[in-house]
Amino acid sequence: MSLPQNLLALCETMLPGETQRGRPDAATLKRCISTAYYAVFSLLVHAASSMLAGNSADRKELRGYVARAFGHNEMAEACRGFSSGNLNTGLKSCLRSSISTDLMDIAATFRSLQQSRHDADYNILQKPKKTDARQAIQDAKRVFQSWDQVKGTDEARIFLLALLVDEQVKKRVNKNRS
DSSP states (O other): OOHHHHHHHHHHHHSOOTTSOSOOOHHHHHHHHHHHHHHHHHHHHHHHHHHHHOSSGGGHHHHHHHHTTOOHHHHHHHHHHHHHTOOOHHHHHHOSSOOOHHHHHHHHHHHHHHHHHHHHHHOTTOOOOHHHHHHHHHHHHHHHHHHHHHTTSHHHHHHHHHHHHHHHHHHHHHHHHO
């Protein structure tokens, strides 16, 4: 099982089943929400680094090097464009068709899970409920399922590349306009 799959499985082990009584403590619920986000983050970074560096065993170190270049904020900004369909002109021209609903959902859910993770990790006043953690798990599972539908497509490859370089390209374009 890969790291993203392990993280998703870990989320499910953190919560008691629906038939079990009791409420997990706030720390467990916060950790579950955070881990659901990291499962999705790891899924996308793994896919992108494998696409860029190759998936063979002898490329493991290079994949690790590429993976370290991904930033949470930059990925969220790229996802903003993909979730709304409001891409910069250069990126839009690379796509042969409109963004699929699966990819739009992946992008929107990434941003939503990231906000939930920020609340869970940094908002000391937040008291998450078990339903919040269950929702984070369901959202992450949906991303995994949607990713299975789009991976290997041109739009998925453009999306993965945008997660890494979109913000840098925007900065350079804006700098050249000045």
